[in-house]
Amino acid sequence: MAMDTGKMSNFLEMTGLVKTFTGATALQDVSLNVAKGEVVCLIGPSGCGKSTLLRTANWLTPADAGEVRLDGELVGTMPDQRSASKQAKGLNAVRARIGMVFQNFNVWPHLNVLENVVCPQMVVAKRSRNEAEKKALVALSEVGLEDKKSEWPDNLSGGQKQRLAIARVLAMDPDLMLLDEPTSALDPELVSGVLAVLKRLAEKNMTMIIVTHELGFASSVADRIVFLEGGHIIEQGPPDVILQSPATERLKLFLDKLNITAFQPKSD
Amino acid sequence: MKFDFIYTLDALPRLLEGSLVTLKLALLGFAFSVVLATLVTVARTASKSRILSIAVAVYISFIRGTPLLVQIFLVFYVLPIVGLNIGPVTAGILALTLNSAAFVIEILRGGLASVPKGQFEAARSLGLSGYALWVKVVLPQTFMSSIPPLVNEFTQLLKATALLSTITVVELMRVSQQIYSNNYHPIEVLTGAFVMYFLMCFAVSRGASWLESEFEVKRA
Ligand SMILES: Nc1ncnc2c1ncn2[C@@H]1O[C@H](COP(=O)(O)OP(=O)(O)O)[C@@H](O)[C@H]1O
Ligand SMILES: [Mg+2]
Numbered sequence: 001m002a003m004d005t006g007k008m009s010n011f012l013e014m015t016g017l018v019k020t021f022t023g024a025t026a027l028q029d030v031s032l033n034v035a036k037g038e039v040v041c042l043i044g045p046s047g048c049g050k051s052t053l054l055r056t057a058n059w060l061t062p063a064d065a066g067e068v069r070l071d072g073e074l075v076g077t078m079p080d081q082r083s084a085s086k087q088a089k090g091l092n093a094v095r096a097r098i099g100m101v102f103q104n105f106n107v108w109p110h111l112n113v114l115e116n117v118v119c120p121q122m123v124v125a126k127r128s129r130n131e132a133e134k135k136a137l138v139a140l141s142e143v144g145l146e147d148k149k150s151e152w153p154d155n156l157s158g159g160q161k162q163r164l165a166i167a168r169v170l171a172m173d174p175d176l177m178l179l180d181e182p183t184s185a186l187d188p189e190l191v192s193g194v195l196a197v198l199k200r201l202a203e204k205n206m207t208m209i210i211v212t213h214e215l216g217f218a219s220s221v222a223d224r225i226v227f228l229e230g231g232h233i234i235e236q237g238p239p240d241v242i243l244q245s246p247a248t249e250r251l252k253l254f255l256d257k258l259n260i261t262a263f264q265p266k267s268d
Numbered sequence: 269m270k271f272d273f274i275y276t277l278d279a280l281p282r283l284l285e286g287s288l289v290t291l292k293l294a295l296l297g298f299a300f301s302v303v304l305a306t307l308v309t310v311a312r313t314a315s316k317s318r319i320l321s322i323a324v325a326v327y328i329s330f331i332r333g334t335p336l337l338v339q340i341f342l343v344f345y346v347l348p349i350v351g352l353n354i355g356p357v358t359a360g361i362l363a364l365t366l367n368s369a370a371f372v373i374e375i376l377r378g379g380l381a382s383v384p385k386g387q388f389e390a391a392r393s394l395g396l397s398g399y400a401l402w403v404k405v406v407l408p409q410t411f412m413s414s415i416p417p418l419v420n421e422f423t424q425l426l427k428a429t430a431l432l433s434t435i436t437v438v439e440l441m442r443v444s445q446q447i448y449s450n451n452y453h454p455i456e457v458l459t460g461a462f463v464m465y466f467l468m469c470f471a472v473s474r475g476a477s478w479l480e481s482e483f484e485v486k487r488a
Contacts (some may be wrong), residue, residue: 057392088397096395106390110408120403165390172394220398 010072011036011207012176017066019052026052027063028231034176041218041239044228045254050211053228054178057209058098059091070176088246096124101179105207106160107153113140113164114149118170125172130145132171139171140164143197159190163197170201177201180212181264195225219243227251251265275456279447283457286443287464293357293439297364301425302418304365305372309380309410310402324373325388331370337431339363344435360432368425375421379414419476423469430465437446440464 017263019027026049034040042050055061055066059076068075075094080087108116117136121127127135140146143163153161162182169177182198183191195217202208202221212218218225219239224238225247235242235251246252271485312320343363354362383406391397392460393404411418433442444461448454 060393091349092395092397095393098393102386102388102390104384104386106384106386107385108390108405108409119392120391120396123400123404152292168394178393200469 003053011038011065011070012209014053014057015067015069017053017056017063018066019056019061019063021050025231027056029066030228030231030233031066032226032233034207034209036175036207038207038223039202039221040209040212041222041225042228043213043215043218043225044234045257048228049231050228051180054100054180054209054211054232057176057178058100060100069099075155090204092124096120096172097175099172099174099177101162101165101177101182103159103181103184105165105185107156107161107164107168109153110158112149113145113151113153113156113252116153116164117168120168121171135171136167139167142170142200143167144193157190158186162186162194166194166197170178170187175207177206177208179208179212181211181213183212184216202242215257227254228259229254271459272453272456275451275453278451279457279460281443281465282443282447283440283460286438286440286461287468289340289427289438289443290426290440290465291434293361293364293429293437293469294422297361298369298422298425298428300361300365301368301372302368305376306407308369308373309376310407313380314398314402328370328373331367336363336367336428337434339367340431340435341394356432356435356437360429360435360437364425364428364432367428368421370422371421372418375414376410378417379410379412382413383409415476419473423472426468426472427465437469 010033012032014030014032017027017030018026024047030049030053032040032053042053044050051146054061054062056066057075059068063078065078067077073094074090075098076087076091082090088168095243108119111119114136117139118129118132121132121135122129125132137146137149140149140152140190143166145160145163145167148156148160148164153164156164162185166182179198183194186194191214198208198210199221210218210221222239224236225239225242227234227242227248227250228249235246235248242251243255308324311317312324325438336457340360340363343366344359385404387409388401393403398402409425429437429439430441432439433445436442440447440461444457448457451457
């Protein structure tokens with residue numbers, strides 16, 4: 001696993017990303033490379049561009065400038081010389097390899113648990129129903145939801161919904177997973193179940209970028225922690241270095257604030 | 269005034285036939301209107317075209333700002349002039365479709381607005397786009413939250429079919445008129461039609477709420 005700032009790692013290559021919204025610059029020339037099997041945690045104050053950076057990785061938010069490649073394959077670039085239909089086709093193909101997990105789960109309420117996991121496999125990965133159901137059951141059991149397969153999402157707890165969202169992504173056999181504050185919308189007692197699933201994925205060498213405020217979790221799963229502020233990467237490195245001996249004043253301040261807000265020290 | 273129930277009873281078989289025609293007209297008009305409105309909604313949203321958006325808004329305000337009866341007559345008289353010799357039934361269904369579509373577009377706009385942005389994003393992030401995105405993810409949710417107003421629109425349309433009697437479509441109202449112009453008992457015959465219309469609308473709205481509660485039970 002790559003422990004360094006990622007120059008030699010080139011599975012996911014995000015280069016020179018710039019994104020400006022009306023009135024706010026979210027990314028100011030950010031570059032980030034992630035190696036295969038690496039787990040990167042993004043931390044930083046609210047509004048610093050973490051979500052935007054994550055969402056440019058699968059071009060859900062197209063950047064104003066810069067380029068994203070996965071395994072050498074173009075995800076998105078700006079300016080893009082390809083025709084619109086070529087862009088869309090390429091994007092769908094590469095997105096099928098990148099799983100995204102959202103803060104608000106975004107499971108589909110009109111489909112039951114099993115169908116949530118089956119649908120993208122059949123529609124995007126063109127698998128037969130039989131194969132898709134088999135895969136779905138494996139994915140559901142990986143997140144501990146095998147006995148909920150006939151349930152409707154409305155009847156699941158937040159933690160179960162998030163684990164369903166993870167299963168929906170896993171069934172697509174992703175090469176990369178992007179997780180945007182996957183436990184922030186959960187009641188405290190439901191957080192650990194989701195984090196346990198993510199930990200297992202990390203142990204199985206799933207490549208992941210995780211935006212999180214759970215520093216305890218970050219230090220235990222991350223190969224690298226990246227600290228963002230004001231649309232810049234301020235500092236990055238292995239968890240113990242970043243969390244124990246931050247080099248910049250801004251990261252120190254940020255960590256102090258988090259530690260004060262955190263009610264008690266996090267175990268695990 | 270004496271109400272002679274026998275005239276209602278005598279008219280019943282033909283009123284039933286007329287009701288069937290009414291139901292068919294309403295179902296066809298509604299089906300076409302929902303298809304048309306869905307296509308317009310998807311095209312307007314997916315293309316983000318300002319021109320299309322304005323054209324739809326203008327269309328809706330024309331339809332809402334004029335009497336349905338005038339719209340029916342216009343379709344009935346204008347189409348033959350432009351060379352389309354469709355009979356009164358087709359003209360009637362077309363007029364109902366064009367009218368109802370304006371209202372269904374508005375209903376679907378509301379339903380679509382209730383689908384959270386995250387639902388689109390989850391679909392896109394998994395590689396769904398275009399047809400699959402709409403058919404598998406967005407439209408089912410749009411329709412599910414539009415069921416009550418859609419049922420209401422259908423009953424409006426069902427009642428509006430009575431206006432087609434004016435362009436000689438032989439539906440429930442026209443049948444009633446034919447019967448009482450022979451037996452001179454409009455009150456008894458129209459009472460029969462009144463009950464028929466009511467029963468159809470009642471059945472539709474009861475059936476819809478039953479379906480909805482069944483669905484809730486299934487999902488609970
Ligand atoms: N869709 C959007 N429209 C306008 N401004 C946005 C949008 N998304 C993000 N921003 C702005 O971009 C900046 C970075 O946002 P974000 O990436 O969501 O930060 P974080 O996830 O770190 O809290 C913020 O100032 C935010 O207000
Ligand atoms: Mg965010």
